[in-house]
């Protein structure tokens with residue numbers, strides 16, 4: 001369904017992605033973990049053209065394009081197939097939860113307002129916020145805000161959802177609700193690429209875990225392979241650090 005090949009990206013002299021290959025099949029849950037600064041966010045951003053890679057190719061269903069020379073039309077169709085859940089939710093503070101979820105439907109997908117409202121309500125119901133339609137982000141907890149972010153992503157019915165450390169900015173007691181929503185999506189067959197260090201989540205739902213360091217995929221495998229039996233020294237060291 002989605003395949004990226006030999007992706008490179010530098011910021012000035014800093015090489016951030018050094019030849020990344022990734023294949024994602026429909027229904028896959030891919031978890032990427034790795035130290036801060038290893039290029040995880042940049043990789044997700046290159047996949048949906050929030051960042052322009054220096055080289056590499058993207059294949060996405062019928063689309064095949066170089067990442068550095070994609071036409072506007074291709075960028076727009078890739079964006080329609082993907083949704084992004086950010087580390088810090090990125091909600092509009094002057095819009096209610098419902099309006100935040102409707103925004104992408106009305107503006108991005110040109111869906112009529114009444115229809116968009118129905119879809120947005122269903123998405124908010126799904127993430128457990130049926131009683132918060134009219135709340136502004138400031139009157140929601142961090143976990144609820146993040147769930148609005150997830151509702152916004154699922155509302156547009158994307159082929160793949162990219163999650164960038166969706167729980168890392170949350171207080172520990174708020175993480176569980178967000179992970180539960182993500183687990184439900186995973187169990188329903190949603191295709192997801194998830195940057196997270198939540199090992200419980202990875203063990204429960206990941207089809208593949210990838211350890212990334214210094215712009216490369218160091219090691220990948222099943223959750224058991226990576227967590228119980230890592231082969232590379234760098235993976236072992238990293239796991240030791242996050243398990244502490």
Ligand code: ADP
Nearest residue numbers: 011014016034035036037038039040041042043
């Ligand atoms: P991660 O998400 O794994 O923490 P990032 O992809 O955010 O890593 O960043 C990888 C490296 O690229 C870091 O050293 C970061 O400072 C640098 N970087 C990221 N975005 C930019 C940017 N827009 N301009 C310059 N450097 C950047």
Ligand code: MG
Nearest residue numbers: 040041042165
């Ligand atoms: Mg990051």
